[in-house]
Amino acid sequence: MKPKVFLEFVEIKSLIASVLPFVLGTLYALYNYHQVHLGYLVLFFIASSLFHMATNANDNYQDFLNAPRNADNQEFLETTNVVGVNQISIRQARTITFGLGGVSLVMGLWLVTQTGLPLLWMGLYSYAVGYFYAGGPKPISSGPFGEFFSGFTxxxxxxxxxxxxxxxxxxxxxxxxxxxxxIASGLAIFAIANIMLANNICDADEDVALGRHTIVSYLGKPVMLRVFAWSYVAGYVCLAAAVWLGVLPWLSLLTLISAVPVFKNTRQFMRKQVKTETFILAIKNATIICLSFVVFMGLGLIFN
Incomplete structure (x- = not known):
């Protein structure tokens, strides 16, 4: 498999969605407890990144594997899904998925031996969501709770x-x-959940054809578009609450500046929901929000 195909298969561009919460959690520990364990932190970063790629790979090959083979879905199978477009064999897909996940699991279990059982329960939950997000008889991504599990996890x-x-x-x-x-992570939770929501809004018709019943199919586009917009507001409220509680530095409030481009992008998405044109706006919003959060939280540490 060519490196370009591999990187597309594991959706390397989406890795920022897990990298930024990792950085934010580290800054949170520095601000509130004034310590880091750098070696363990680097290992966790590698393990979580590998598992993120494994989850994306699993999502892509499960979508290809489980899509109904009929005329309505032929375009999805041949020109949309990365497995079909690049003619990746199911054996290759599984080897990559379980290989990445297996290495990540070994690293995680070693970290458990060093830090304690709470990490085991956190990890088991995360691995379960990672697999059942696209795998199993009733994948999470095909139901109404995909946004919750992606944002929360x-x-x-x-x-x-x-x-x-x-x-x-x-x-x-x-x-x-x-x-x-x-509460401190609320801003990241809502921003990341909105990536999934924007995807489901854009794919509403295709999802029905593929037998998926996301929350958009239950509540409809108009309702979920309002949820999309208000989720950003809820995230900013969490930020303000965390500063008020004293668990984030007050300079973190400057993250509110990001609301200007975020709400501009949101208005554009509200007007038009096309996967190839406007879905990227949700990714841009999450990146703007989390990067701003990292920068101003970092400044808060420096000037605390």
Missing amino acids: MGFMIFWIAVFINTYDRVPLTWANTLAVL
Whole structure:
């Protein structure tokens, strides 16, 4: 397999959706607890990146494998899905998927031996979501809860695990600490969930043809477009709440500046929902939000 095809198959461009919560979780640990475990952190970064790629690969090959073979879906199978377009064999697809996932799993289990059982439960949840997102008899991505699981798992769990790895030997894992992390990661959760939502809005007709019943098919485009817009507002509210609680530096509030381009992009998406033209706006919004968050949270650490 050519490197270009491999990178397309694992959707390398989407890796930023897991990298930024990882960075944010690390900054959170630095701000609140003033410590990092660099070696464990690097290993977790590699493991989570490999697993993200494995999840994307699994999603692509499961979509190809499970798509109905009829005239309506021929275009999807031959010109849209990366497996069909590049004629990747199912054996190759599975080898790459389980190879990446297996290496990630070994790294994760070693980290568990060093940091404790809480990481095992976090990891088991994440791996289960990663596989069942596209695999199993009823994939998460084909149902009404895809947005929740993608936003919560990538926006919160990666953030939370980064915090835990840096503080496992100093800070007890309590409900209060977990709630604080949940609120602090809210901006990332909603921004990442909106990527999935924008995808489902754009693919609403195609999803029905493929037998998928996402939340858009249940509630309709008009309702979910409003949810899309208000989700960004909810994320910014979480940011303000986290600053008020004292778990984020006050300079993090400058992330609100990102609302200007984000709401401009959102208005454009509200007017037109075409996968090849406007879906990218949701990815741009998530990148703008999370990068701004990283920059201003970093400045908050420097000038704290």
